[in-house]
Amino acid sequence: VSIRSAFAKLKGQNLIVTKQGVGSFVANPLSARLTNNAIPVMNISMSEYIDILEFRQAIEFKAIDLIIERAGAEDFKAIHDALNRMIEHSNDPIKYTKADFDFHMNVIKASKNKLFYNIMMNYKEIFYHYLEEMNTNSNGDFRYSLSNHQAIYKALKEKQADKAKQIIMNSMKHNLNRFRSMFKKTADDREA
Known part of the structure; x- marks a missing residue:
C-alpha cells in the first residue's frame, strides 16, 4: 500500500484532513470520537x-x-x-x-x-x-x-x-x- 493510498483511506475515515497546498493533519479528536469510523462519512x-x-x-x-x-x-x-x-x-x-x-x-x-x-x-x-x-x-x-x-x-x-x-x-x-x-x-x- 502506498503512502498516498493510506492517506486517502484515513481521509475517508475522517481521521485526517487535507488542505490543498498546506498538507495533511490529524482531524479534530473530538469529532473523530463522535463519528462511527466503521462507516466512513463523506465530506x-x-x-x-x-x-x-x-x-x-x-x-x-x-x-x-x-x-x-x-x-x-x-x-x-x-x-x-x-x-x-x-x-x-x-x-x-x-x-x-x-x-x-x-x-x-x-x-x-x-x-x-x-x-x-x-x-x-x-x-x-x-x-x-x-x-x-x-x-x-x-x-x-x-x-x-x-x-x-x-x-x-x-x-x-x-x-x-x-x-x-x-x-x-x-x-x-x-x-x-x-x-x-x-x-x-x-x-x-x-x-x-
Missing part, C-alpha cells in the same frame, strides 16, 4: 452531491452534444490519454482522481466551447473535491468507474452522444445509491 452532503450532478448535466451533457460535431483526433487523444492514466493509477486514489478530473475536463475542452471550459475551471476545486470524495470512498475498487469511462470514450468516438450521456446518468444514480449512507448530514439535505 459532502446529499444536497451538495445533487447540486453537482445537476451542474454536470447542464455543462457536460451539452458538451457531449458539441463533441459529436466539433471534436478532432487530438481531442480524442487527450481524453484517451486521461483514461489510460486512470487505468495505470487504479491502485492509487489520489492519482486516479487527477486522471478522472482530466478525463472530464478533456471532454469539456473537446466541445470547443471556451465558456464551458472556463466555467468548469472556475469551479475546479468543487468538481475535484466531488471526484475525490467518490474515489477516496470507493475502497480502491475502480472497476465500475473504469468500465463506465471506457464506455463513455467508446460512445464519444462512435458519435453516440445519447449513449455517452446515459452511461454518465446511470453512473451518477449508481453513486448516489452507493454513497447514500455515507453523505455528510446537513439541515438542507434533500432526497433524490
